[in-house]
Amino acid sequence: MPKLECKNVWKVYGSRPEAYSGLVRQGRVQPDDIRKLRESGAIIAAADVSFDVNVGEILVLMGLSGSGKSTVLRCISQLVQPSAGTIRLDGECLSSMSPSDLVEVRRHKMGMVFQNFGLLPHLTVVENVEFPLKVQRTALAVRRERALEMVALVGLAGKENAYPYELSGGQQQRVGIARSLASEPDLWLLDEPFSALDPLIRRQLQEEFLRLQRDLKKTIVFVTHDIMEALRVGDRIAIMKDGLIVQIGTPQDIVLNPVNEYVARFTAEVPRYRVQKVGCIMEGLSGDLNVSADLSTALSCDMAVEDAFEHFRDRDRVPVVDADGRLVGQLTASRIVNHLAKN
Amino acid sequence: MSDRAINFPSLVNNNKMGSAIREYYWAIASGILVLLICVHQQFPGISQIENLTLLPVGRWIDAVFSVLLVLKPVLQIVGQIVSFAYEQLALLLQALPIPFTLIALVSAAFFLAGTGPAVVVLGVLMYCIASGYWSQSMTTLALAVVAIVYSSIIGFWVGVLGHRRPFLRSWIEPALDVMQTMPTFAYLIPLLLFFGFGPSVGLIASVIFAAPPMIRNTMLGLRMVPSAISEVALMAGATPWQRLWLAEVPTARSQIMIGLNQTTMAAFSMVIVAALIGGFNDIGWEVLSSIRQARVGDSIVTGMVIVLLAVALDRVTIAAISHSSPTAKIPQRERFLRWALAILTVLIGMWCLVYRPEVSWPDSWAISAQGVDEWLSGFITKYASTLAEIKATFFFYFLLPLKIGVGKLLAGSQMATQQYYQMNAAYLIVALLGISVLLAIAVSTRASFWFMFASATLYFGLTGLPWFVMTFAVSALAFHLGxxxxxxxxxxxxxxxxxxxxxxxxxxxxxxxxxxxxxxxxxxxxxxxxxxxxxxxxxxxxxxxxxxxxxxxxxxxxxxxxxxxxxxxxxxxxxxxxxxxxxxxxxxxxxxxxxxxxxxxxxxxxxxxxxxxxxxxxxxxxxxxxxxxxxxxxxxxxxxxxxxxxxxxxxxxxxxxxxxxxxxxxxxxxxxxxxxxxxxxxxxxxxxxxxxxxxxxx
The missing domain is CATH 1.10.3720.10 (MetI-like)
Structure with missing residues (x-):
């Protein structure tokens, strides 16, 4: 069972909810329907959005501003009540929960990081981090210990007693990350967490985020408008436009098999070798293949082609193995060059 | 998403529809204005207000009040509850030895607002002692403190309510406008009827007058809290109460404190005015009675007490915004001073308790009203003619034309006959029309309209301007703008x-x-x-x-x-x-x-x-x-x-x-x-x- 399930989620502002309820029942919604609805005066932030997120997976919601990605995230956290559709966390439907049950879910199962950090200006770093525990009335000693642990985890040890205004943007978002992890949530929601930061800091925090995730293995929904960021962090990416999900798939799918012009334009600048896996361009095992038996330097078939380049520094053919270490094929330098030339 | 909620199409439509009228708007308005002035000249009876049937609204209100007076016993109990806190505080402040009150207030100012304001408070209190109005100052302070506490508590909660319940806000805002623009005297009368003479009337009037800034600033502050802050609290699993107390109010703190400052000043101002309806040995009463008895020196000395108390309250509440903020870093030196002052306060308190000292203020230090009196009356007699001349010139060349109009003024009220005045007006209208047409051609019809209205105002005077001309001009302006x-x-x-x-x-x-x-x-x-x-x-x-x-x-x-x-x-x-x-x-x-x-x-x-x-x-x-x-x-x-x-x-x-x-x-x-x-x-x-x-x- 998926950790998080979104099924036919709609968020429509404005009057006349009956106008789209017909569409809700119909099932598959076309962009034309949405256009007609908009012309009738409805403001559609999310239309018929469905996806699952599995345990330990990072799903990225990607789209331009106004595409509805943040609305979907807010529907998941129930900061915004969806107009229709169901959202299930661990099989429990969030939208039909009582307010007090919802408070419990938020206290124990969800953590959220905000674009503009959302730090409480009157609290120090450590007080901000322990805030979620404070509202649960955890004893001071316990929550302080946990908060200090989190502060150290995000690399802010020594800044515990600073106030938000004394920190740089990157440091502030580290506090935001630490706070969202303080109550050990299973579901981690990130709303453009790095968009307000400058490119170098953004890159650095993305790497740290991935490092944290390798240890923590949370279930993550990550919102961004930056395609490079989406490709870097996402296990799967959902591209949104005008409230609809246009395409959902692995980074490789998105870049190599865009469903339409819109998605293709997004990924036009992305070098193919960055997402393409070694397994896709290698020569499979066949009779005339002459592969040396030494597999210690072999490439893994899920490796991005980009990362394979350095293996060709002193030779021109390298064996490829699958996840279990079995030999599945080989990659030659000329094959890579041919492939690059084709794109 | 929210920016899409604005209904742009309707705005555009409106402009298209109105553009035809707008093009000739001022020309039409000018025509009507001329017509109205002519009507006034031809049939002066129409503009006589005596000829209208007036509504006796005043008597209706009286009738309503006479019915409502049934509530008087209940309200008087409320009044007693309200004034109870004031009476206790006033008694306390009067009973405490002066040295103790002095050091305690200075220490409090130091804790809340830091060194500067504490020095100001010290100076102000010294002046109160030196001027000999200590006891009256303390009564006023007690009144003010109680009024401030009531109005800020009520104001804060109404503000929170208005923030949480948007449908209430649409009721609160116009009510605040009325509360703040209505002259306080106007509601002092019904309050007097219901609550009888006593401090409770002043306190209630102060709350009515002083709560609005607190309400406004609380609502504004809470509205300005970034939505991320409220969402953070929600996502942390905060209950609505925790969200308000732990996240929103602390974030809105400085705006709410600005409200507190404004409320403090308003409450203090009102407490002084409330002295008009009966003194309670407070400083407002002293000023009023010295003005009434033309004791110039005294009124200045007591007026200064009010001014200085106001300055002290203002300084302390303003400085407290940043000084007692939770993020303020307090230097070591000040921590030490805090302890020293606290200990000093306790010591002086104990000393006063044991020895019950009679504070004798050296007479030579005291500020005497007599000196001020002599100096001032000397000044006034010396420059009496200059002052009178300033007043007369100003009155004749600026105020009088505006009030009764150049027409009457030039005609001279005794010798001119009604016909002469009428004829003058007829010439004037012709002349004005000429200039207006020229203006309309040369500049714009709007300029000519306002030129005509301004000249009519100057000619008839604001008090002599017929009611329909005034009403038309104001409504025309309102239509154009809104x-x-x-x-x-x-x-x-x-x-x-x-x-x-x-x-x-x-x-x-x-x-x-x-x-x-x-x-x-x-x-x-x-x-x-x-x-x-x-x-x-x-x-x-x-x-x-x-x-x-x-x-x-x-x-x-x-x-x-x-x-x-x-x-x-x-x-x-x-x-x-x-x-x-x-x-x-x-x-x-x-x-x-x-x-x-x-x-x-x-x-x-x-x-x-x-x-x-x-x-x-x-x-x-x-x-x-x-x-x-x-x-x-x-x-x-x-x-x-x-x-x-x-x-x-x-x-x-x-x-x-x-x-x-x-x-x-x-x-x-x-x-x-x-x-x-x-x-x-x-x-x-x-x-x-x-x-x-x-x-x-x-």
């Missing part, structure tokens, strides 16, 4: 004033306030510009403005009264002194807010400094300037009510007379009229700023 709804509101307000028989007093009020605001603009704008432009002027102007704004209205009357006696001119000076503050402030603020980019762009285009100012800075600052004028109008109305004490006629006087005759109906009615005038002026000026910014955006 559309049908505002025009309807303007017509309703003026119609209400007319039909309730308040037109004459209202026109006198408008004349005095109008004159005051015009003078304020003429003097205040250049000062504001200077303050914005010069690094030397700003540091002088700002504290002066702060100082004047923190003083209770009442005190402004003392010096002008001494110099110029009772009358319109004195009232006018008080109004100018008070309403000039927002003009100066907003002018400076508006000019400083102009983005540097715009200035640089203008310079890069080759503008001379004068061109930069006229073409870039002034237009960009215009909305803020208009807001300043808006404030000045409200300030002048507030001052007008108080100025009725020095014999200014108009609605203020109606209220004051009603107060002394115990007629709640008439008093309330006049108060409502003043509030309506204030609100109407506010809406029209706000509409004009909106129009200004819109045309700028286009």
């Amino acid at each position: 559309g049908r709804r505002l025009a309807a509101f303007a017509a309703l307000v003026l119609g209400f004033i007319l039909l309730t028989g308040q037109w004459e007093s209202a026109s006198i009020s408008i004349y005095i306030c109008g004159a005051g605001v015009i003078i304020s603009i003429l003097i205040g704008t250049p000062i504001g510009i200077l303050a914005a432009k010069s690094h030397f002027v700003a540091p002088i102007v700002r504290p002066v403005c702060d100082f004047f704004q923190s003083i209770p209205l009442f005190v402004f009357l003392i010096p002008v009264l001494m110099l110029f006696g009772v009358g319109d001119f004195t009232g006018l000076l008080a109004i100018v002194a008070y309403s000039i503050i927002p003009i100066v402030r907003y002018t400076e603020e508006g000019l400083r807010q102009v983005p540097e980019v715009q200035r640089e762009a203008a310079i890069a285009c080759g503008c001379t400094p004068r061109q930069v100012f006229l073409n870039v800075e002034l237009p960009a600052a215009m909305p803020v300037l208009l807001l300043g004028i808006n404030q000045a109008v409200l300030f002048s109305l507030a001052m007008l009510a108080i100025a009725s004490l020095v014999g200014t006629a108009g609605l203020g006087q109606t209220i004051y007379v009603a107060l002394s005759k115990n007629q709640p109906g008439i008093g309330l009615l006049a108060g409502i009229c003043m509030a309506l005038i204030g609100i109407l002026a506010d809406r029209i000026l706000r509409a004009s700023t909106r129009l200004g910014t819109l045309s700028e955006a286009n």
Whole structure:
């Protein structure tokens, strides 16, 4: 069972909810329907959005501003009540929960990081981090210990007693990350967490985020408008436009098999070798293949082609193995060059 | 997403529809204006208010009150509960030994607001002792503290409620407008009827007057909390109560503290005014009785006590905003001083308890009113003729034409016959029409309309202007600025004033306030510009403005009264002194807010400094300037009510007379009229700023 399930989620502002309820029942919604609805005066932030997120997976919601990605995230956290559709966390439907049950879910199962950090200006770093525990009335000693642990985890040890205004943007978002992890949530929601930061800091925090995730293995929904960021962090990416999900798939799918012009334009600048896996361009095992038996330097078939380049520094053919270490094929330098030339 | 909620299409449609009317709008309006003036000349009877059937609203209100008086016993119990806290605090402050109160208050100021304000408090309290009004000061302080506590607690919770329940907010905002523009005297009368004489009336009036800024700032502060903060609290699993207390209120703290400062000043100001309805050995009463008995020196000495107490309250509450903020870093030296002061307070308290010292103040230190008296009366007798001349010149060349009109003034009231006056008017109309047509061709129909209205006003005087001409001109302006709804509101307000028989007093009020605001603009704008432009002027102007704004209205009357006696001119000076503050402030603020980019762009285009100012800075600052004028109008109305004490006629006087005759109906009615005038002026000026910014955006 998926950790998080979104099924036919709609968020429509404005009057006349009956106008789209017909569409809700119909099932598959076309962009034309949405256009007609908009012309009738409805403001559609999310239309018929469905996806699952599995345990330990990072799903990225990607789209331009106004595409509805943040609305979907807010529907998941129930900061915004969806107009229709169901959202299930661990099989429990969030939208039909009582307010007090919802408070419990938020206290124990969800953590959220905000674009503009959302730090409480009157609290120090450590007080901000322990805030979620404070509202649960955890004893001071316990929550302080946990908060200090989190502060150290995000690399802010020594800044515990600073106030938000004394920190740089990157440091502030580290506090935001630490706070969202303080109550050990299973579901981690990130709303453009790095968009307000400058490119170098953004890159650095993305790497740290991935490092944290390798240890923590949370279930993550990550919102961004930056395609490079989406490709870097996402296990799967959902591209949104005008409230609809246009395409959902692995980074490789998105870049190599865009469903339409819109998605293709997004990924036009992305070098193919960055997402393409070694397994896709290698020569499979066949009779005339002459592969040396030494597999210690072999490439893994899920490796991005980009990362394979350095293996060709002193030779021109390298064996490829699958996840279990079995030999599945080989990659030659000329094959890579041919492939690059084709794109 | 939210920006899509604005209904752009309807806005565009409106403009298209109205454009045909708008093209000839002022020409049509000018035509109607001429017609109305001719009607007035031909049939003077129509403009006589006596010929109208008036609604006895005043008596209706009286009737309602006589029914409501059944509640009196219940309300008196409420009044006793309200004044209980004050009585206990006053008793305590009177009973405590002076040295202990002194050190305790100074320490409190130090804890809350730091070194500077503590020194100010020390100085102020020393003055209270030296002037010999310690006991009265403490009574006033007790009244003020209790009023501040009540109004800030009530204000805070109403503000929170208004923030949480949007449908309540739409009720609260207009109620606040009325509460703040209605002269306080107007509701003192019914309060007196219900609660009887005593401190509870002053306290309740203070709460009505002082709670609005707290409500407004609490709502504003909570509204300005970034949505991320509330969402963070929600996502952390905070209950609504935790969200308010742990996240939203602390984030909105500084705005709420600004509200507390404004509420403090308003409550203090009102506590002083409340002395009018009966003294309780407080400082307001001292000032009032010394003014009434023409003890000039005493009124200055006691007036200074009020001014200084106000300054101390202002300094402490302003400094507390940053000083007692949770994020403030307190230096080691100050921590040490805090402990020292706390210990000192306890020691002095114990010493007072054991020895019960009689504080004897050396007579040579005491501030005597006599010296002030002699010096002042010397000054006044010496310059009596100059002062009288200033007053007469001003009165004849500015106030009188505005009040009764050039027509009557030139004709000379004794010798001119009615025909002569009529004939004059006929010539005038022809002459004006000629000039207006020329103006319409040369400049614009709008300019010609306003030229015609201004000349009619000058000719007939504001009090002699027929009611339909006035109503038409104001509604036409309202329609131009704010559309049908505002025009309807303007017509309703003026119609209400007319039909309730308040037109004459209202026109006198408008004349005095109008004159005051015009003078304020003429003097205040250049000062504001200077303050914005010069690094030397700003540091002088700002504290002066702060100082004047923190003083209770009442005190402004003392010096002008001494110099110029009772009358319109004195009232006018008080109004100018008070309403000039927002003009100066907003002018400076508006000019400083102009983005540097715009200035640089203008310079890069080759503008001379004068061109930069006229073409870039002034237009960009215009909305803020208009807001300043808006404030000045409200300030002048507030001052007008108080100025009725020095014999200014108009609605203020109606209220004051009603107060002394115990007629709640008439008093309330006049108060409502003043509030309506204030609100109407506010809406029209706000509409004009909106129009200004819109045309700028286009």
